[in-house]
Amino acid sequence: MDTTRIQLQTLSDTEKFGRLLGRLAMPGDVICLNGDLGAGKTALTQAIARGLDVPDNCYVTSPSFALLHEYPGRLPLYHMDFYRLQDVSEVLDLGFDEYFYQQGLTVIEWAGRAIEVLPEERLNINIVPNADLTRTVTVQGSSRYAALLRHISREFNENNA
Numbered sequence: 001m002d003t004t005r006i007q008l009q010t011l012s013d014t015e016k017f018g019r020l021l022g023r024l025a026m027p028g029d030v031i032c033l034n035g036d037l038g039a040g041k042t043a044l045t046q047a048i049a050r051g052l053d054v055p056d057n058c059y060v061t062s063p064s065f066a067l068l069h070e071y072p073g074r075l076p077l078y079h080m081d082f083y084r085l086q087d088v089s090e091v092l093d094l095g096f097d098e099y100f101y102q103q104g105l106t107v108i109e110w111a112g113r114a115i116e117v118l119p120e121e122r123l124n125i126n127i128v129p130n131a132d133l134t135r136t137v138t139v140q141g142s143s144r145y146a147a148l149l150r151h152i153s154r155e156f157n158e159n160n161a
């Protein structure tokens, strides 16, 4: 498992990071987002959507109640939010695990609430808000995601280190 840590100084850095992730996403990728309430998981997902060419008129919101929203883009975006999950078994009952293996990009907020059912191969992103608008982001992944990690750290550690 490779790990990189980056500093996002402002919301616009988060947007740049998300658009990069959206542009580099490949069919069947799974991005797991963790971090407290208000950390920026939905903000990051909105930027990922832009990078995936989800049309601007598709407003990406947290699927807290529905647990899943799907948006059209270069690849379909399956946006999940497990905050309100009562039990991990719900993910399986609702058939969400099937999305992980389809041709779209799955992005899951509060993914840690269902860690047992997540695919082994996934990109883990943990967002920690600091006192101001900056965010410390830890990104972890193996195999397919290793190249992505190198790209991210090239792009962000040069300017922000």
Ligand SMILES: Nc1ncnc2c1ncn2[C@@H]1O[C@H](COP(=O)(O)OP(=O)(O)OP(=O)(O)O)[C@@H](O)[C@H]1O
Binding pocket: 008, 009, 010, 011, 012, 013, 014, 035, 036, 037, 038, 039, 040, 041, 042, 043, 044, 062, 083, 109, 133, 134, 135
């Ligand atoms: N650098 C930054 N990155 C991300 N969000 C930022 C940043 N600076 C400020 N913000 C603001 O922080 C808020 C993040 O809210 P967001 O809904 O994305 O959090 P969340 O992690 O999805 O929370 P929840 O757990 O409730 O779903 C937004 O209002 C956003 O504008």
Ligand SMILES: [Mg+2]
Binding pocket: 041, 042, 043, 062, 109
């Ligand atoms: Mg959210």
